[in-house]
Structure formats: structure tokens, C-alpha cells
Amino acid sequence: MKDSMDDQELSARFRSLRREEAAQAPPFAVPERPLVSSWPRLLRAAAAIGLLVGAGATTLWLRQRRDTAARNQLALYRASTWVVPTDFLLETPGTDLLRRVPQIGIADVARIRAMPIDR
Amino acid sequence: MMAPNALIDTKAEGGRPRTIPMRPIELETELKEHHRAAFGWALSCCRWDRSMAEDVLQASYLKILDGRAHFLAHSGFRTWIFGVIRRTAAEHYRSWMWRRFVPLASLDGHDKEIPSGDDAESGLTHAESNARLVSQLRSLPRRQRELLHLVFYQDLTIEEAAAVLGISVGTARTHYQRGKRRLRERLQEDAG
Numbered sequence: 001m002k003d004s005m006d007d008q009e010l011s012a013r014f015r016s017l018r019r020e021e022a023a024q025a026p027p028f029a030v031p032e033r034p035l036v037s038s039w040p041r042l043l044r045a046a047a048a049i050g051l052l053v054g055a056g057a058t059t060l061w062l063r064q065r066r067d068t069a070a071r072n073q074l075a076l077y078r079a080s081t082w083v084v085p086t087d088f089l090l091e092t093p094g095t096d097l098l099r100r101v102p103q104i105g106i107a108d109v110a111r112i113r114a115m116p117i118d119r
Numbered sequence: 120m121m122a123p124n125a126l127i128d129t130k131a132e133g134g135r136p137r138t139i140p141m142r143p144i145e146l147e148t149e150l151k152e153h154h155r156a157a158f159g160w161a162l163s164c165c166r167w168d169r170s171m172a173e174d175v176l177q178a179s180y181l182k183i184l185d186g187r188a189h190f191l192a193h194s195g196f197r198t199w200i201f202g203v204i205r206r207t208a209a210e211h212y213r214s215w216m217w218r219r220f221v222p223l224a225s226l227d228g229h230d231k232e233i234p235s236g237d238d239a240e241s242g243l244t245h246a247e248s249n250a251r252l253v254s255q256l257r258s259l260p261r262r263q264r265e266l267l268h269l270v271f272y273q274d275l276t277i278e279e280a281a282a283v284l285g286i287s288v289g290t291a292r293t294h295y296q297r298g299k300r301r302l303r304e305r306l307q308e309d310a311g
Contacts (some may be wrong), residue, residue: 012263013306014271016157017249024169028151030184031177112186 141190149196150180156273160201162266164208166252171211172307179207192284201269210277255305266291 159173179200182188188203190196256264262284269280281291
């Protein structure tokens with residue numbers, strides 16, 4: 001083996017490799033176009049359509065869900081702030097006394113003093 | 120029959136280049152003429168994985184024949200077809216890398232280790248010297264390997280090889296010199 005390999009020797013080695021690989025090359029054949037090339041395109045188109053439909057459905061679902069939540073909140077608010085229209089009928093004279101707890105033992109001295117003395 | 124889809128450059132009377140469609144039969148004739156060289160280049164692009172090289176070659180021919188790749192005669196037909204094969208191999212390699220992450224990918228046989236030159240299953244029975252050359256070529260960086268293949272194996276000039284790889288002539292020359300030096304050193308180490 002020489003110390004340095006010159007270009008001719010490299011070329012010879014590559015030529016030898018080329019001969020060997022050329023002998024093992026498959027025969028030339030024109031590929032069948034439709035079977036190989038059309039399916040990936042169809043699949044890509046179907047995938048794109050599927051993605052679009054999915055995105056649309058998701059958007060609709062999210063919008064509907066948001067609307068439902070808003071409607072529920074409004075109904076809850078209305079229910080909690082609802083006032084009975086006939087509530088005023090329950091307001092009778094003396095109702096105020098019924099709502100207060102009577103207190104015993106505390107005299108209103110100022111009021112008593114202010115009362116006129118009946119002689 | 121295939122539709123005309125490629126263009127070939129001719130010189131009009133005024134010296135201005137013009138293009139005319141290349142007929143399908145002419146395309147097939149050209150492809151057939153360069154078939155063996157194209158297979159060798161496909162093997163190199165696929166790191167000597169024979170099954171992938173055959174797939175890449177078929178996919179490249181399809182691109183050419185159904186009009187997805189156009190020959191615009193900026194360079195020779197062989198230079199152009201090598202460029203198409205190189206791009207197709209890169210696409211296949213990306214796809215192959217992707218399939219490696221899919222759990223069931225092992226079933227389709229694409230995730231196997233790239234066979235070495237003397238692997239019996241690969242169908243390639245290199246002679247010992249050729250196997251050593253292939254082994255050392257595979258260990259080189261991609262650009263250097265491609266340039267050495269195009270120049271020594273395909274007998275292209277450095278300018279033509281640069282056109283195939285889509286790089287400047289200066290860059291191609293640098294990779295060529297480095298690759299040649301490294302390959303020589305490794306082959307000598309291997310022999311010694």
C-alpha cells in the first residue's frame with residue numbers, strides 16, 4: 001500500500017463500486033402513476049376536510065356551551081332577586097311588633113319622665 | 120399515456136434560449152439511459168439502504184413523469200435528475216425518521232438499522248474492498264460523501280456536483296478537498 005492514495009486509485013475504487021452496484025440495479029420500470037400518486041392526494045384532501053369539519057364542530061360546541069352557562073347564571077340571578085308581587089298584602093298594622101323580640105327589664109326613663117303626670 | 124410535462128432548452132435563431140415540451144417517450148428514454156447511475160446515486164443518498172433507494176428512485180421517476188418535477192434545462196438532464204433524487208431521498212428520510220417514533224413502525228420494516236454493506240439481507244454482496252469503501256464513505260459527513268460520490272462515482276465536475284447539491288462552487292470545492300483527504304486517511308488506516 002502506498003503512503004498516499006492518489007486520485008487515480010480513488011477513482012479506480014469508485015469505478016469498482018459502480019460496476020458492482022450497476023450489476024445489482026433493478027430493471028428500469030415506469031411506475032404506475034394513478035395507484036401511487038392519487039391516493040396520498042385524496043388522503044390529504046380528506047384529512048384537510050376532516051380537520052375543517054372538526055374545527056367547525058368544536059367551535060359550535062364551545063359557543064353553545066358558553067351560551068348555556070350564561071343562561072343558567074341569568075336564571076339563578078333572577079331567582080335569587082325575585083320579589084313576590086303580592087308581598088305588600090302581608091303588611092298589616094302591628095306587623096312590626098311581631099317581628100321584634102320584646103325586651104324585659106329595660107326601662108325607658110326618659111320616656112317615662114316625659115309623660116304627663118295625671119293628678 | 121403520460122402527458123408532456125418536462126421542458127428542454129434549445130437555442131432559437133437569435134441565440135435566446137427557449138423551451139419546448141419534452142415528450143413522455145423522450146423522458147422515459149432519458150430516464151432509462153441514466154437508470155443505473157441514478158440507482159447508484161439513490162443508494163448513496165439512502166446510505167446504501169437498498170429498499171429505501173428503490174423506493175426513492177420510483178418516487179423520483181413518478182415526480183418526473185407526472186409533472187411535479189420540471190426540467191428547465193438550467194443544467195444537464197443527469198444533474199437535474201440527481202437533484203430530484205436527492206430531494207426525494209431527503210423527504211423519505213424525514214418520513215422514515217418520523218415513523219421511528221410511531222410504536223408500531225417496527226411492523227413495516229422501515230425502522231430496522233440501516234444495513235451495512237456486507238449485510239446478507241440487504242441483497243448487496245460487496246466485494247471486500249468495495250465494502251470497506253462504502254463503510255468509510257458512510258462515516259463521512261453527508262456533504263463530503265455526496266461530493267465524492269458525484270465526482271468520483273458519477274464522473275461529474277465539481278461545478279456540476281455543486282449544481283446537484285444546490286451549493287456554491289467554492290463551498291463544493293472545500294467539501295470535496297476535505298472529504299477526499301479524510302477518505303484517504305481512513306482507507307489507509309483501514310488497510311494498515
